[in-house]
Amino acid sequence: MIAVISAIIGWTACALFERFSILTLDLSISVADVLTLVVEVFVALFVANVLEKGLQNKRVEKDFYFKELDEILGIFSEFEQLCARQNTLSLDVTVANLSRSRRILNRIWKLKEEFERSFPKKNQKVYDSVVASIKDVDKKLTDAKALDGEPNVKAIKISKGKIYLNDTVRPLIEESISQAKRDLFKLKVLINNE
Amino acid sequence: MGDIILNIAKEFSRCPGARYPDEGNYSGQEFREQLLSPKLKDAINKGVHLYVILDGSAGYATSFIEESFGGLVREGTYTLQQILDTIVIVSEEDPSYIDDAKVYMKNAWEHRKV
Numbered sequence: 001m002i003a004v005i006s007a008i009i010g011w012t013a014c015a016l017f018e019r020f021s022i023l024t025l026d027l028s029i030s031v032a033d034v035l036t037l038v039v040e041v042f043v044a045l046f047v048a049n050v051l052e053k054g055l056q057n058k059r060v061e062k063d064f065y066f067k068e069l070d071e072i073l074g075i076f077s078e079f080e081q082l083c084a085r086q087n088t089l090s091l092d093v094t095v096a097n098l099s100r101s102r103r104i105l106n107r108i109w110k111l112k113e114e115f116e117r118s119f120p121k122k123n124q125k126v127y128d129s130v131v132a133s134i135k136d137v138d139k140k141l142t143d144a145k146a147l148d149g150e151p152n153v154k155a156i157k158i159s160k161g162k163i164y165l166n167d168t169v170r171p172l173i174e175e176s177i178s179q180a181k182r183d184l185f186k187l188k189v190l191i192n193n194e
Numbered sequence: 195m196g197d198i199i200l201n202i203a204k205e206f207s208r209c210p211g212a213r214y215p216d217e218g219n220y221s222g223q224e225f226r227e228q229l230l231s232p233k234l235k236d237a238i239n240k241g242v243h244l245y246v247i248l249d250g251s252a253g254y255a256t257s258f259i260e261e262s263f264g265g266l267v268r269e270g271t272y273t274l275q276q277i278l279d280t281i282v283i284v285s286e287e288d289p290s291y292i293d294d295a296k297v298y299m300k301n302a303w304e305h306r307k308v
Contacts, residue, residue: 091218091255092209099253102288131290135256142212142255158257161211161218 062191068108069188072101072134073181079137080177083170089163091142098138105130116194123190130187133180140173147172197243200233203250213257222261230262231269237280238272248285248292259291264298267306274303 075097082089109127112119120127139146140156141163147155153172157164165173202210206229207220215221230246237244248254263281267274277299285291 091212092252095255096209096252099251099288102253102290106288106290135290135294139256143257143260144213144217145257145260158212158217160216 065191068104072104073184075101076177076181083173087165091161091163094141126187130183133183137176137180140176198233198237199245201247209252210254210258212255213261222258226262226265243282244280245282249287259295260298263295264302267299267302
């Protein structure tokens with residue numbers, strides 16, 4: 001419909017131009033003009049169908065990874081808030097959330113290894129530090145013996161399925177959570193920049 | 195003779211707890227004493243592998259893994275090498291549990307030697 005209207009407008013414009021303008025139209029066709037037109041049409045089609053599509057696919061892929069990483073970041077933000085506001089956490093819920101975040105991370109890395117082998121090779125250190133920082137949070141929140149030997153720190157207490165925080169261990173847990181979030185954010189930036 | 199399979203989620207709990215029974219239900223100590231240790235003994239006596247499957251549960255506290263596997267070494271019945279040669283840990287959902295368990299076993303062995 002748009003093509004038809006454009007053709008009618010174009011034809012009308014040319015007819016009016018030829019009739020009323022003091023300028024004249026050169027009706028001869030130059031080979032160079034035709035070739036230029038063909039190349040322009042080819043480039044337009046190539047950009048639309050190949051380059052744009054490739055970029056869109058890449059965007060969809062990145063959005064998938066971001067969604068997964070955002071889920072982990074959401075888990076840690078929730079931990080942050082709970083630890084700041086509450087003195088007790090549910091052991092089952094804490095363990096399940098930490099495990100979920102580890103599994104999501106493992107899933108992301110497996111996909112990267114399967115579809116883009118160069119990415120894991122280049123960024124293994126960042127991945128390892130994300131894993132280590134999540135494990136650190138895991139230890140501090142679910143192992144009452146994790147801080148044995150730390151001076152002046154009373155570790156968490158676990159009793160009857162509840163984790164009991166205290167004011168000496170809370171800052172250490174909060175710092176671990178912040179570190180995990182920083183490392184996750186670094187991974188997000190790396191995925192975005194590739 | 196067939197290998198022995200121990201599926202934690204199916205045979206123990208889908209929601210394993212922490213380290214000790216007083217910390218909550220389904221503790222690592224309970225798991226080790228009731229299932230892991232007897233099955234390890236059985237596997238070693240029969241000369242087969244013991245496959246411990248971690249998949250299918252809601253997750254594991256660090257202390258559960260440490261008390262289960264590190265505690266196995268601390269029991270003092272078998273050497274680290276005997277345990278490592280017999281136990282095969284399966285964890286496809288989160289392979290890092292396998293590394294963790296091995297580190298805990300090795301650390302427990304180092305402490306045992308001291």
